Amino acid sequence: MTTVLLVDDQALLRMGFRLVIETEADLDVVGEASDGAVALEQVAALAPDVVLMDIRMPGTDGIEATRRIVAEHPEVRVLVLTTFDVDEYAFAALRAGASGFLLKNARPDELVDAIRTVATGRSVVAPRVLRRMLDLFAPHLPAGGADPSAHETDPRLRSLTPRELDVLRCVADGLSNAEIADRLVLSATTVKTHVGNVLAKLGVRDRVQAVIVAYECGLVAPGRNRTSAPGGS
Incomplete structure (x- = not known):
């Protein structure tokens, strides 16, 4: 059983993700959070396998929450959610340690497949997509x-x-x-x-x-x- 924590400031989106995920016998939603600060508390308390993380939230955003989760709980995988396929916030989340990103309009089967993938330690960002992101945001890279x-x-x-x-x-x-x-x-x-x-x-x-x-x-x-x-x- 793969356990999942839902993090999004929109309750309706969390409800939709829960309905999709809990139709799968091998996936279980163990908690929800509406911002990054609560997500950190939930990760510490519930130890989920995967965190489905929104990026743009009030207070502690998804990037900072991802950075802290990866540092404090390296066994937890973070799958970030974004609206656009090339998004500087999604790229920042990858640099913070997320295992991949998923579009919010992804199909239900894509969502559950992505969760299963990151739970096994793999990423869900196609290398060529990542390269396109890196090329686009080259000015922000140290090298x-x-x-x-x-x-x-x-x-x-x-x-x-x-x-x-x-x-x-x-x-x-x-x-x-x-x-x-x-x-x-x-x-x-x-x-x-x-x-x-x-x-x-x-x-x-x-x-x-x-x-x-x-x-x-x-x-x-x-x-x-x-x-x-x-x-x-």
Whole structure:
């Protein structure tokens, strides 16, 4: 059973989400909150598996609430809700540690599938969508451009092997494991192992967070040409 906490300042939306979620035998709504401050209290008291988080709320907004939930309760996954598919607030929530975002007008089946996905530790943001968001909001990123020596100058990347750096670049390009295997001429099993090692060494929870680190470190640059295959061994 996957437990869910609903966080939205609109009672009717919470009711609608509850009706959809509770029709599923493996999902259970354990609580509701109308703002981020109450959400933090509810997470501490109820320990839900997934928090369905609105972003724009009075008082403590969804971004700050997400940041604190991820820091204080790393086992809890946050799925943020947004009105637009490219939204600077949704991007900020991803940087704060959310496992993905979902449009408020998503179909009921998309909602329950997204909850199940983040509950297993995966993200629900397609890598190419994330890349589009990162490109759009490049001016807000600390890194100004691709730095060939990023793996030497940024402490977050120093533990990665040359091949793991190649894999991280491919992940940041929005490639699936199968596509990475084709590009780097590796087996799918080897790629999966490398991806797991990259996530562990970076100390991130999923591919979304790994992509953000790659941009912040300057390993890849927003809008660059991604057609050439990276080298490495």
